Amino acid sequence: AQKITQTQPGMFVQEKEAVTLDCTYDTSDQSYGLFWYKQPSSGEMIFLIYQGSYDEQNATEGRYSLNFQKARKSANLVISASQLGDSAMYFCAMREGRGQGGKLIFGQGTELSVKP
Amino acid sequence: SQTIHQWPATLVQPVGSPLSLECTVEGTSNPNLYWYRQAAGRGLQLLFYSVGIGQISSEVPQNLSASRPQDRQFILSSKKLLLSDSGFYLCAWSVLRDRISYEQYFGPGTRLTVT
Numbered sequence: 768a769q770k771i772t773q774t775q776p777g778m779f780v781q782e783k784e785a786v787t788l789d790c791t792y793d794t795s796d797q798s799y800g801l802f803w804y805k806q807p808s809s810g811e812m813i814f815l816i817y818q819g820s821y822d823e824q825n826a827t828e829g830r831y832s833l834n835f836q837k838a839r840k841s842a843n844l845v846i847s848a849s850q851l852g853d854s855a856m857y858f859c860a861m862r863e864g865r866g867q868g869g870k871l872i873f874g875q876g877t878e879l880s881v882k883p
Numbered sequence: 884s885q886t887i888h889q890w891p892a893t894l895v896q897p898v899g900s901p902l903s904l905e906c907t908v909e910g911t912s913n914p915n916l917y918w919y920r921q922a923a924g925r926g927l928q929l930l931f932y933s934v935g936i937g938q939i940s941s942e943v944p945q946n947l948s949a950s951r952p953q954d955r956q957f958i959l960s961s962k963k964l965l966l967s968d969s970g971f972y973l974c975a976w977s978v979l980r981d982r983i984s985y986e987q988y989f990g991p992g993t994r995l996t997v998t
Contacts, residue, residue: 802987810971812927812989858926870917870942871987873926 769794771859773874780849781882787834788844788877790859796820800862801842802871803833807855815857818842849881885910889974889990897998902947902961904993906974909955914976916957917987918949921971933957969997 770793780786792801803815818826818833826833834843846853856878860871886909896902908914915934919927929942931949939949946965950958957974974990 804989810973810992810994812973812975812992814986814988817986860927870929870932871927872929875926 771861771874773859773877775877777878779880783848785847788857790842792840792861802860803844804858805855851881854881887990889993893994895996896964899963902964904959906957907955908976917975918959919973964997966997
């Protein structure tokens with residue numbers, strides 16, 4: 768069965784520094800997609816970044832980058848130059864299964880706190 | 884651009900009462916639609932998904948049900964709420980991003996408290 772593991776329940780980072788949030792996954796599929804979402808205290812889930820299993824380069828979106836190591840089955844999120852507004856829960860997710868549906872399975876999340 | 888709406892934003896209901904949560908999507912056609920539940924401090928659990936009108940797939944056996952009466956409308960219901968139904972309910976829609984994956988976008992959510 769496919770599984771997502773986030774081993775850091777909480778993280779602290781100083782404003783303007785970089786931080787890495789860990790994510791490992793387990794799947795027997797050759798084709799899959801990996802996602803990171805941000806959930807602030809308001810509850811909305813905000814899409815941050817996506818990495819396809821066939822993508823040879825690491826995905827980047829502004830201050831977000833995904834450190835994709837396929838052999839190690841890890842998809843860590845790197846946030847550069849942290850801002851106070853980055854304080855939130857962060858979820859790693861993987862698309863499950865083939866065909867229609869595009870269902871995602873989520874990790875348990877990491878709570879990031881940015882200190883001024 | 885596409886937008887997704889959910890209502891109500893918050894809801895307090897007694898045990899045994901019925902439930903109806905609504906989700907609508909604008910700006911897209913024939914989306915895949917999803918209902919997730921998030922317990923406090925936990926990750927998201929997929930409850931139902933739908934690939935078309937009247938087509939519902941259930942992921943977790945429970946006293947909840949879902950319906951899709953229109954292309955861009957997804958409803959989550961219960962005849963009798965349980966205390967364990969409390970949580971944050973998120974509706975999502977997805978679009979095919981590339982040949983292997985979908986990108987999912989979430990609504991603002993409904994916070995349900997069963998008393």
